[in-house]
Amino acid sequence: MQPPSDLSPPPPSSPPADTPASAAAQTPSLPDTPASLDPDTPFSDAAPVDASDADIPALAPTPDGALASASDAPGDGEDDGITNPSGGSSRKHMTLAPPAAASKKSKKKGGNSVWTRPTSRKGKKKARQPGGHGPGGGASGAHPGPSAGGDELCQLVPATRLAAERNDDAAAQPVLLSRFFKSERIEVSDDRLTAASTKGYRMVHATRGVAAGAWYFEVRVVHLGATGHTRLGWVTNRADLQTPVGYDAYGFGYRDIDGAKVHKAWRDKYADEGYGEGDVLGFYISLPDGEQYEPKQPDLIQYKGMPFHVQVPKEQQKIPAPVPGSEICYFKNGVCQGSAFKDIPGGRYYPAASMYTLPNEPNCVVKFNFGPDFEFFPQDFGGLPIPQPMSEVPYQALEVKNEGAAENGIAEKN
Secondary structure: OOOOOOOOOOOOOOOOOOOOHHHHHOOOOOOEOOOOOOOOOOOOOOOOOOHHHOOOOOOOOOHHHOOOOOOOOOOOOOOOOOOOOOOOOOOEEEOOOOOOOOOHHHHOOOOOOOOOOOOOOOOOOOOOOOOOOOHHHOOOOOOOOOEOOOOOEOEEEEOOOOOOHHHOOOOOOOOOEEEEEEOOOOEEOOOOOEEEEOOOOEEEEEOOOEOOEEEEEEEEEEEOOOOOEEEEEEEOOOOOOOOOOOOOOOEEEEEOOOOOEEEOOEEEOOOOOOOOOOOEEEEEEEEOOHHHOOOOOOOEEEEOOEEEEEEOOOOOOOOOOEOOOOEEEEEEOOEEEEEEEEOOEOOOEEEEEEEEOOOOOOOEEEEEEOOOOOOOOOOOOOOOOOOEEHHHOOOOOOOEEEEEEOHHHOEEEO
């Protein structure tokens, strides 16, 4: 089935010429760098002048390694001093663009955040919360927020009305791409199986995830073009949707350029070759008894009659304990590329995709197949549990927990 006209790519162009092997031998291990300081383009696989990323001709570096603007040629990345803990030379690290300066609006007193307090207040000062490292229990002087499970502090961000309904999943619906859990830059087709994006890497994930058992889905690369790239794989609900799959500790990505695997922004050698337009990628995950390791944290709570999203500050987030015997494998046109990750942290994992192209280029397009009818279902899983198709993941109603009010705008569990 072809994607809708608004996502259909132009006629495929001839692929770029391969980079000579001699160039790769002279290329140092460079970090991933942003394509520009433009907030619309925070990531780029084309920015470093790196033979492994040579899907487009290498461009001259900017002076002093500075990042080029979107209208300039991408700059040559400089070594960020991060070494490969495993001692290999194929690892590369990805860094975020410098954050934009805070707007005047962010300095406004009060605000919508539940844990935000006015500069002057009356009443007894709330005691330091356990587990904090700064004044008020926060890691950097942040005020304590409502508890979302354990000793973690969290912030309540106002949700759109009827946010529970906007979870866009229902018992009568199959597994689809979410129109709610995605970046605003991602375009989703009407059938919610095709995703497209341009400019910087952004993410979309499926409506349902898995926390235990063995599961499988496919993604067909519909269009890359001369500058398109993808990072596909599995993420938990804590993954940052404005980054590529595998940027943080909550995602495990498979990269098109050289078939590298990506986790915590590290690119490690994985497959013998990359993948391209027309290839069908398979994604396998096994989480034996994984439900025992899934963090129990609500995504949505009710506070004073209004819905709020729970957000735990990154400095307060704790990586869940690894699931013993868990494993992720990637397949290319039905052929296993090997074990990518083992003993991954507990959590609910969702099929996810992130796409990238240079500005003013056609969208990069991928199409999901959650089963049960796959194009290249593997015949051999090498002794691993035979997976179920993601289409058989049961519907789970979104849990909304009630939070009670406390002094100074701090919410505490009833």
